[in-house]
Amino acid sequence: MKTNILGFPRIGENRELKKATENFWNGKINQDCLYKTAKEIKISNWIFLKNAGIDFIPSNDFSFYDQILDMCLTVGAIPERYNSLKCNILELYFAMAHGYQKNGIDLIAMEMTKWFDTNYHYIVPEFYINQKFSLFFNKPLNDFLEAKQNEIITKPVLIGPISFLLLGKVKGDSFNRINLIDDLLNVYFEIFKSLENHGCEYIQIDEPFLCTNLDDDIKELYLNVFKKIKQNTKLNIILTTYFDGLNENTELAYKLNTYAIHIDLVRAPQQLDLLLASISPNSILSLGIVDGRNIWKNDFNKSLNIIKKVKEKIGDNRIIISSSCSLLHVPINLDNEHNTNVLTHEIKRWLAFAKQKVEEIVTLNNLVGDNKNKISIEKLAKNNEDCENRKISKLIHNQDVINRVNNVSPKGYKRTSEYCQRAKIQKKELNLPLFPTTTIGSFPQTKDIREIRLKFKKNEISTEEYNILIKNEIRNVIEFQEQIGIDVLVHGEFERNDMVEYFGEQLDGFTFTQNGWVQSYGSRCVKPPIIYGDVSRSKPMTIDWIKYAQSLTKKYVKGMLTGPVTILQWTFVRNDQPREITCKQIALAIRDEVTDLEKAGIKIIQIDEPAIREGLPIRNEYKNEYLKWAVDCFKLASSSVKDKTQIHTHMCYSEFNDIIENIAKMDADVITIECSRSQMELLDAFGKFKYPNEIGPGVYDIHSPRVPSVDEIENLIFKASKVLDINKIWINPDCGLKTRGWSETELSLKNMVEATKKLRKKFDIK
Numbered sequence: 050m051k052t053n054i055l056g057f058p059r060i061g062e063n064r065e066l067k068k069a070t071e072n073f074w075n076g077k078i079n080q081d082c083l084y085k086t087a088k089e090i091k092i093s094n095w096i097f098l099k100n101a102g103i104d105f106i107p108s109n110d111f112s113f114y115d116q117i118l119d120m121c122l123t124v125g126a127i128p129e130r131y132n133s134l135k136c137n138i139l140e141l142y143f144a145m146a147h148g149y150q151k152n153g154i155d156l157i158a159m160e161m162t163k164w165f166d167t168n169y170h171y172i173v174p175e176f177y178i179n180q181k182f183s184l185f186f187n188k189p190l191n192d193f194l195e196a197k198q199n200e201i202i203t204k205p206v207l208i209g210p211i212s213f214l215l216l217g218k219v220k221g222d223s224f225n226r227i228n229l230i231d232d233l234l235n236v237y238f239e240i241f242k243s244l245e246n247h248g249c250e251y252i253q254i255d256e257p258f259l260c261t262n263l264d265d266d267i268k269e270l271y272l273n274v275f276k277k278i279k280q281n282t283k284l285n286i287i288l289t290t291y292f293d294g295l296n297e298n299t300e301l302a303y304k305l306n307t308y309a310i311h312i313d314l315v316r317a318p319q320q321l322d323l324l325l326a327s328i329s330p331n332s333i334l335s336l337g338i339v340d341g342r343n344i345w346k347n348d349f350n351k352s353l354n355i356i357k358k359v360k361e362k363i364g365d366n367r368i369i370i371s372s373s374c375s376l377l378h379v380p381i382n383l384d385n386e387h388n389t390n391v392l393t394h395e396i397k398r399w400l401a402f403a404k405q406k407v408e409e410i411v412t413l414n415n416l417v418g419d420n421k422n423k424i425s426i427e428k429l430a431k432n433n434e435d436c437e438n439r440k441i442s443k444l445i446h447n448q449d450v451i452n453r454v455n456n457v458s459p460k461g462y463k464r465t466s467e468y469c470q471r472a473k474i475q476k477k478e479l480n481l482p483l484f485p486t487t488t489i490g491s492f493p494q495t496k497d498i499r500e501i502r503l504k505f506k507k508n509e510i511s512t513e514e515y516n517i518l519i520k521n522e523i524r525n526v527i528e529f530q531e532q533i534g535i536d537v538l539v540h541g542e543f544e545r546n547d548m549v550e551y552f553g554e555q556l557d558g559f560t561f562t563q564n565g566w567v568q569s570y571g572s573r574c575v576k577p578p579i580i581y582g583d584v585s586r587s588k589p590m591t592i593d594w595i596k597y598a599q600s601l602t603k604k605y606v607k608g609m610l611t612g613p614v615t616i617l618q619w620t621f622v623r624n625d626q627p628r629e630i631t632c633k634q635i636a637l638a639i640r641d642e643v644t645d646l647e648k649a650g651i652k653i654i655q656i657d658e659p660a661i662r663e664g665l666p667i668r669n670e671y672k673n674e675y676l677k678w679a680v681d682c683f684k685l686a687s688s689s690v691k692d693k694t695q696i697h698t699h700m701c702y703s704e705f706n707d708i709i710e711n712i713a714k715m716d717a718d719v720i721t722i723e724c725s726r727s728q729m730e731l732l733d734a735f736g737k738f739k740y741p742n743e744i745g746p747g748v749y750d751i752h753s754p755r756v757p758s759v760d761e762i763e764n765l766i767f768k769a770s771k772v773l774d775i776n777k778i779w780i781n782p783d784c785g786l787k788t789r790g791w792s793e794t795e796l797s798l799k800n801m802v803e804a805t806k807k808l809r810k811k812f813d814i815k
């Protein structure tokens with residue numbers, strides 16, 4: 050048997066890459082310095098994996114920003130607009146990642162979207178009708194050689210050619226991007242040849258789309274492409290799939306005739322039987338058995354049973370033991386967690402981060418193979434104890450919460466009246482102008498504000514002092530919004546570090562890490578909370594701040610909450626009960642908060658669900674089930690209020706076109722939604738479907754410091770008025786403003802209000 054991982058986190062154990070990259074962007078360090086940091090991370094990862102005993106050590110899994118962007122550069126898929134840049138490759142790369150505004154040049158970034166159902170974002174390749182590929186930058190080879198210089202022979206990781214095309218988007222004149230395959234393949238062959246020439250033997254080709262429902266032409270394409278690959282290379286290909294099962298594509302996968310097939314047995318354990326039933330005599334299976342998406346310790350007994358089952362069928366020299374997917378999605382090292390007040394000893398013994406997972410893979414291998422030594426037997430015994438402890442721990446199980454979830458009645462999911470009824474009542478109650486203006490919640494989180502929170506956390510300032518400082522910020526931001534003439538105000542979210550963490554910290558059943566960072570996109574990392582037990586709310590979480598903000602103004606201040614699905618999606622969720630149940634528990638906790646906000650006199654409550662789309666399973670057969678409970682959970686959280694209380698939701702970062710009907714089913718009175726980056730494409734969908742409730746299509750992109758002009762915004766609103774009922778349009782930026790600076794925020798919002806006023810005049814009302 051052999052051991053494998055599909056990729057290792059690249060941010061560095063102390064986020065060295067993030068810091069170096071941002072310092073480079075800010076001109077604080079030069080390019081050599083950044084490369085040096087990258088090299089140190091790569092080499093220390095390789096050495097760790099080698100010493101741990103991993104046979105298939107990945108390379109080319111490192112990236113300065115994103116591995117799909119890397120591949121764009123490798124195969125020369127560089128959009129034409131960047132041709133005008135006279136700069137080196139790293140600058141070009143970052144320009145593609147996040148745009149370029151310098152020396153009078155203004156180039157927009159490539160689009161970014163979620164990586165399947167994870168919270169990782171990749172850069173979307175752009176394909177044009179006259180698209181040509183060529184080997185622009187042979188990063189797979191460079192990384193292979195870099196490891197080789199350090200006496201480590203690696204297995205380069207590449208996104209497969211079909212998945213690469215499917216992940217991308219056609220821009221400009223439309224055509225079938227699949228037609229690009231032959232040209233693209235030639236570049237792959239060149240890469241393969243160069244790797245072969247330098248002594249590479251194994252390569253990992255990721256084709257996650259094999260875990261989706263494929264059309265016949267794509268199936269055909271797979272057969273053709275892998276036939277050609279086989280003819281053009283002697284490299285042993287580990288055909289890699291993850292995030293779901295091969296299921297009906299099992300036979301197809303075998304027909305591709307690669308050296309080995311990797312399957313995700315954490316996400317889709319049911320696929321194994323079919324794989325074993327139709328296994329061909331030489332196939333090697335890489336069993337993705339150690340969870341690359343979650344932080345729980347592997348249950349060795351369970352895993353050993355699976356491995357033994359496979360071993361009986363095919364013998365142990367055709368088995369590879371592996372992580373289920375890249376370890377990119379988990380924090381690096383549990384040993385860096387020292388705060389036992391938060392992450393207690395008991396909880397810590399249930400967990401494993403990337404480094405611990407690598408050790409688990411090696412131990413499992415030892416336990417099945419001939420190396421069964423005293424140490425691995427001891428590890429097995431310890432593992433059994435830890436797993437047993439988790440099953441019965443009093444920290445986890447709370448009967449009251451379980452009962453409450455079981456006893457929710459159908460009425461719990463419904464507002465009193467239908468939307469059209471509520472809308473009339475709300476119009477009267479709220480009396481807002483045509484095109485009401487609002488923002489999404491957060492205002493710039495300046496250094497000062499972060500310092501205030503940090504000092505409070507470290508007990509360097511008292512609660513009284515902290516409250517005064519935050520209230521000061523709230524007062525300023527309310528004043529600002531009134532001054533520039535926004536209609537529905539927000540309190541600014543200054544007390545929140547992160548929209549999920551803030552709630553997690555106040556809910557039972559959650560815990561936190563000190564250093565459990567995971568890459569989200571580019572240099573941005575998140576530290577997801579951990580839900581280990583039944584979730585409940587013991588006291589109000591936001592009321593005092595919102596009440597204070599409301600006391601300062603006659604205009605309405607929105608209550609701001611994070612929705613249950615987003616909280617679920619952005620945390621490490623327990624794996625000992627269905628996600629649906631955990632989500633319902635969170636929904637009930639949020640419901641309590643909604644009820645309290647209404648009692649406190651708040652008339653508009655926003656429940657953010659930016660992550661609802663990313664939880665969508667990648668296989669169609671599971672989508673409806675997910676959407677059903679996700680929508681239900683939102684409704685459970687939001688429907689305790691009276692008709693006159695207006696519920697908003699907010700979504701961003703995804704394409705919502707395909708789930709629009711489900712978004713409508715959430716039945717929020719108003720939805721504010723990101724859509725400036727894809728030029729209001731989304732609006733078409735909302736127009737066509739005749740979205741029934743009110744909608745605020747984001748009129749400017751907050752992900753860039755660029756200030757939109759009055760004309761530009763006016764234009765967008767005008768476009769929106771063509772497809773939507775003008776009485777149902779809200780005007781707002783496309784997301785929260787916390788990553789922005791004050792100067793551009795001020796200008797942008799002023800322009801937004803100005804544009805709205807001009808349009809109100811045009812429509813000749815108020």
Ligand code: GLN
Pocket residue numbers: 489490491542548609657659699700701784785786787
């Ligand atoms: N209310 C949140 C904010 O404004 C929403 C963030 C988000 O959608 N990602 O920051």
Ligand code: ZN
Pocket residue numbers: 489659699700701702723783784785
């Ligand atoms: Zn948003």
